[in-house]
Amino acid sequence: MGRINVKINYQKIPYLEKNLFVTRPIRYSTIGMEEICDMVASDSTLPRAYVSAVAEGIFKQIEEMLLNGHSIKLPNLGTLRFSFSAKAGETLEEAGAAAIYRRRIIFTPSVHLKEAIRNTSIVVTQVRETLAEPDANAVTDAGE
Numbered sequence: 001m002g003r004i005n006v007k008i009n010y011q012k013i014p015y016l017e018k019n020l021f022v023t024r025p026i027r028y029s030t031i032g033m034e035e036i037c038d039m040v041a042s043d044s045t046l047p048r049a050y051v052s053a054v055a056e057g058i059f060k061q062i063e064e065m066l067l068n069g070h071s072i073k074l075p076n077l078g079t080l081r082f083s084f085s086a087k088a089g090e091t092l093e094e095a096g097a098a099a100i101y102r103r104r105i106i107f108t109p110s111v112h113l114k115e116a117i118r119n120t121s122i123v124v125t126q127v128r129e130t131l132a133e134p135d136a137n138a139v140t141d142a143g144e
Contacts, residue, residue: 001119007126019131026125033059066105078109 005026012019037055041048062072062080071081085102089095109117 003121005125009128076112
């Protein structure tokens with residue numbers, strides 16, 4: 001089971017025009033492919049070079065398949081799929097490729113991952129109970 005550390009800050013919420021406690025996850029770092037390959041190699045009997053070559057091949061194929069309209073099901077994680085937003089048109093000429101204004105990849109988590117997320121423990125590790133003092137050295141919008 002995982003564990004997510006969170007921080008609670010007392011802060012001003014401008015659109016509500018009041019101060020409230022806000023809980024956010026603490027993000028430590030971004031793990032890259034090199035680190036993941038190192039971990040996989042250390043957990044297996046495969047040399048790191050083999051692990052890296054296989055990982056590169058898998059991700060190259062995932063990209064290729066996504067860009068050709070396929071959904072990709074990743075075991076225990078979920079499904080990736082290509083999607084876009086398009087403006088509706090009154091005529092056929094107004095609809096089509098020119099109407100597309102946003103392209104994206106959508107990730108839908110698997111039932112397994114959703115359950116794992118629900119079972120992840122949340123631990124409060126930082127609390128700030130007062131408003132943060134403005135930084136005296138900060139540059140303001142007016143450039144002062």
